[in-house]
Amino acid sequence: MDLQTFWFILIAVLWSGYFLLEGFDFGVGMLLPFLPRDERQRRTMFESIGPVWDGNEVWLVVAGGATFAAFPSWYATMFSGFYQALLLVLVFLIVRVLSFEWRSKAESPRWRAVWLWANALGSFGASLIWGVGLSALLYGVPLNSDEDFAGTFTDLFSPYTVVAGLAVVLLFAFHGATFLTLRTTGDLCERAAHASKRLSLPATIVAGAFLVWTVAVAVDRNDKDVFPPVLPAVLGIVVLVAAIVLGFGGRRGWTFVATALGTVFLVATLFTSLYPRVMVSSPDFGNSLTVDNASSSHYTLTVMTVTALILVPVVLLYQGWTYYVFRHRLTGEEMEGPVELVARKTGG
Amino acid sequence: MVLASVVDLARAQFATTTIYHFLFVPLTLGLGPIVVAFQTLWYRTGRDHWYRLTRFFGTLFLINFAIGVATGLVQEFQFGMNWSVYSEFVGDVFGAPLAIEGLAAFFLESTFLGLWIFGWNRLPPRLHLATLWIAVIGTWLSAYFILAANSWMQHPVGYELVNGRAELTSVWDLLTSTWTLWAFGHTILAGLTAGSAVVFGVCCWHLLRGRNVDVFKPAAKVALIVLVPVAAFNLWFGSHFGILVTEQQPMKIAASEAQWDTCQPCAFSLFQIGGFTEDDQKPSFSIQIPSMLSFLATGSIHGQVVGMNELQSQYQKQYGQGNYLPPVRTVYWSMRVMAYSGSLVALVALLGAFFYWRGSLVRRRWFLWAGVVNSALPFVATTAGWALTEFGRQPWIVFGLLRTEDAASPSVSEAMLVLSLTVIILLYLTLLVADIWLMRRYARVDPPEAPTEGGEPGPLPAAGY
Numbered sequence: 001m002d003l004q005t006f007w008f009i010l011i012a013v014l015w016s017g018y019f020l021l022e023g024f025d026f027g028v029g030m031l032l033p034f035l036p037r038d039e040r041q042r043r044t045m046f047e048s049i050g051p052v053w054d055g056n057e058v059w060l061v062v063a064g065g066a067t068f069a070a071f072p073s074w075y076a077t078m079f080s081g082f083y084q085a086l087l088l089v090l091v092f093l094i095v096r097v098l099s100f101e102w103r104s105k106a107e108s109p110r111w112r113a114v115w116l117w118a119n120a121l122g123s124f125g126a127s128l129i130w131g132v133g134l135s136a137l138l139y140g141v142p143l144n145s146d147e148d149f150a151g152t153f154t155d156l157f158s159p160y161t162v163v164a165g166l167a168v169v170l171l172f173a174f175h176g177a178t179f180l181t182l183r184t185t186g187d188l189c190e191r192a193a194h195a196s197k198r199l200s201l202p203a204t205i206v207a208g209a210f211l212v213w214t215v216a217v218a219v220d221r222n223d224k225d226v227f228p229p230v231l232p233a234v235l236g237i238v239v240l241v242a243a244i245v246l247g248f249g250g251r252r253g254w255t256f257v258a259t260a261l262g263t264v265f266l267v268a269t270l271f272t273s274l275y276p277r278v279m280v281s282s283p284d285f286g287n288s289l290t291v292d293n294a295s296s297s298h299y300t301l302t303v304m305t306v307t308a309l310i311l312v313p314v315v316l317l318y319q320g321w322t323y324y325v326f327r328h329r330l331t332g333e334e335m336e337g338p339v340e341l342v343a344r345k346t347g348g
Numbered sequence: 349m350v351l352a353s354v355v356d357l358a359r360a361q362f363a364t365t366t367i368y369h370f371l372f373v374p375l376t377l378g379l380g381p382i383v384v385a386f387q388t389l390w391y392r393t394g395r396d397h398w399y400r401l402t403r404f405f406g407t408l409f410l411i412n413f414a415i416g417v418a419t420g421l422v423q424e425f426q427f428g429m430n431w432s433v434y435s436e437f438v439g440d441v442f443g444a445p446l447a448i449e450g451l452a453a454f455f456l457e458s459t460f461l462g463l464w465i466f467g468w469n470r471l472p473p474r475l476h477l478a479t480l481w482i483a484v485i486g487t488w489l490s491a492y493f494i495l496a497a498n499s500w501m502q503h504p505v506g507y508e509l510v511n512g513r514a515e516l517t518s519v520w521d522l523l524t525s526t527w528t529l530w531a532f533g534h535t536i537l538a539g540l541t542a543g544s545a546v547v548f549g550v551c552c553w554h555l556l557r558g559r560n561v562d563v564f565k566p567a568a569k570v571a572l573i574v575l576v577p578v579a580a581f582n583l584w585f586g587s588h589f590g591i592l593v594t595e596q597q598p599m600k601i602a603a604s605e606a607q608w609d610t611c612q613p614c615a616f617s618l619f620q621i622g623g624f625t626e627d628d629q630k631p632s633f634s635i636q637i638p639s640m641l642s643f644l645a646t647g648s649i650h651g652q653v654v655g656m657n658e659l660q661s662q663y664q665k666q667y668g669q670g671n672y673l674p675p676v677r678t679v680y681w682s683m684r685v686m687a688y689s690g691s692l693v694a695l696v697a698l699l700g701a702f703f704y705w706r707g708s709l710v711r712r713r714w715f716l717w718a719g720v721v722n723s724a725l726p727f728v729a730t731t732a733g734w735a736l737t738e739f740g741r742q743p744w745i746v747f748g749l750l751r752t753e754d755a756a757s758p759s760v761s762e763a764m765l766v767l768s769l770t771v772i773i774l775l776y777l778t779l780l781v782a783d784i785w786l787m788r789r790y791a792r793v794d795p796p797e798a799p800t801e802g803g804e805p806g807p808l809p810a811a812g813y
Binding site for chain 1: 411414415417418419420421422424425427428429430432433435436438439440441442443444446447448449450451452454455456458459460461462463465466467470471510513515516517519757758759760764767768771775778779782786789
């Protein structure tokens with residue numbers, strides 16, 4: 001395997017990691033306005049992703065950095081071309097950070113509702129745009145012969161990419177609800193289980209449709225054969241159908257494994273369909289960026305490969321350990337709210 | 349008529365986001381080790397006040413870190429978003445330290461910080477302390493790789509030009525270039541100065557109110573133990589960094605002194621009016637120290653400093669027609685604001701140490717107020733320092749290789765930039781209000797009580813939702 005292919009796969013792995021991990025914290029975020037019954041349940045939902053959302057976001061940072069280092073032309077063309085979309089993502093992600101930081105810092109119900117909705121909106125918006133943006137890489141956007149983006153914001157949107165966005169949103173909501181069934185207890189846990197069941201069918205249908213459509217787009221617009229993209233697509237559909245069955249059978253742990261695999265196969269289908277191109281040009285297919293014409297030099301790729309082979313396993317090890325440390329369910333009794341704490345300490 | 353070009357707007361946006369980001373970075377770099385010191389002292393002595401200080405300053409550290417993460421993401425995205433020509437040109441070299449930073453440092457700091465925040469009652473004390481040590485080491489590693497990337501823009505090494513792009517030939521040269529090492533040392537010292545000055549300022553504020561004196565007096569001592577040597581050493585270190593800059597980017601040094609003609613020996617201008625443009629090279633008023641510039645720029649009082657006029661004609665021969673002068677006035681004043689505020693911090697620190705030694709610190713209210721105000725100075729200094737570094741490199745984005753005016757994204761229009769700049773300014777103002785409000789709030793509360801026998805310590809206030 002040449003280094004370009006290795007890095008293409010590694011970037012796909014980083015995106016998979018990002019979808020798998022931030023997928024559930026986006027999902028929990030999107031469910032915030034609908035699931036919890038009272039303030040304690042709301043706080044428990046925030047707590048459930050509190051220790052990990054920041055670390056989850058690092059997967060995105062590293063995916064971005066890896067793209068910059070391994071495929072500078074891809075990074076440059078995609079980030080400048082998808083300017084407004086990425087600006088929106090940044091806004092959504094920053095609003096989300098604010099909501100984590102701010103919501104609990106004042107007691108007014110209106111204040112807390114505003115930041116709760118901000119988190120939900122940020123989670124929804126970022127999920128939607130990642131779906132649209134990544135699928136637009138495959139569906140094709142106008143590129144000129146200088147490898148520059150020659151279109152507008154609206155070129156990112158087509159029925160296919162919009163379905164992709166919706167599929168990602170629904171899948172993340174399903175994934176997040178399932179995650180909550182493992183991290184909470186009592187009433188909230190039951191409500192999460194109920195939501196997970198209700199989301200499982202629409203998520204699977206839309207994501208399944210997206211996967212099938214992706215294979216068709218790969219054949220149609222990216223000069224691919226049905227195989228190999230069909231392989232991860234079929235696996236994706238199988239695990240999502242399994243998630244429905246497992247969910248209704250009350251096997252919550254296995255349902256989560258299935259939704260996690262669902263997000264991974266979704267990314268895998270997209271990247272398998274894309275390879276060897278990294279950004280399809282449409283209408284001028286010849287201007288497409290490929291792993292070869294967009295990549296760094298052999299030396300840089302070698303340096304980066306050695307670094308990645310040493311560090312990625314280490315990262316996986318300690319991130320896994322974090323999840324092990326925080327494996328206990330949250331009962332809603334763990335934490336004293338900061339406002340009460342401040343109030344008590346200042347005597348006011 | 350176009351009021352501002354894409355390049356101007358993109359520069360304005362980059363300056364906004366970077367200056368903003370670098371308010372959080374030095375504090376993270378400096379506050380981390382101090383919180384580590386508090387927790388280590390608590391672990392070793394078991395005394396309550398160290399525990400309370402760990403929790404108290406740990407909260408400030410976290411508020412700061414979270415916003416640093418959010419604004420750091422913008423930093424990474426905007427190279428590609430606004431500077432796609434630059435990104436393609438340098439990606440092979442510049443992308444590598446950025447990606448390594450993510451893999452080696454950013455994962456480390458955010459994961460272990462998460463473990464530290466939520467690990468208070470879950471991890472054994474020794475392991476819990478270790479998670480903070482690792483997170484802090486992660487922040488320093490992070491700074492190192494980012495500075496390696498920036499240093500390459502200042503002084504490109506270990507590359508060759510292939511098909512109009514820079515390609516890496518030696519990652520070792522990139523990571524160990526003299527500029528990288530000096531910039532790293534200078535930044536870490538500045539970070540420690542900022543962190544300890546903030547801790548000292550918060551202590552002064554609490555001492556003024558006369559509350560929790562038993563907790564904040566030992567904290568003030570720790571802060572001074574860090575601040576005095578670090579602030580003083582950084583003055584020396586920074587001026588020695590200047591000698592390296594004289595060798596590698598003489599134009600930056602000449603501009604930072606508004607030195608138009610080559611001189612030997614050269615006087616240092618403490619303050620001047622006029623003398624900042626090609627048509628007006630003689631200041632109408634100035635205060636100078638004889639031979640001082642020679643010493644600062646070359647390390648010898650007899651040293652020669654090449655002036656901007658000579659460098660301009662030399663660069664025109666080397667790189668072709670064009671204006672190779674950075675914005676002289678901005679660079680001159682950035683240098684002075686940095687040096688003067690840095691010196692002032694060192695002075696306040698020395699005075700503080702003197703009063704502490706005499707046992708009169710708590711009584712001298714005027715000085716405690718000075719200590720509070722002093723905590724803002726390191727941020728003035730670091731902002732001015734980056735202005736000096738970045739404005740001083742102009743017109744280059746990569747020194748000698750690529751001009752800033754040629755580096756912006758061709759597919760991004762003025763309208764898009766006006767929109768994004770507006771959005772970013774509004775968002776960042778909100779963030780700034782948030783951060784200052786939170787920091788003030790949590791800097792003013794009493795530090796949390798130490799855990800009682802058999803009781804479990806609660807979570808950090810800022811970590812609760």
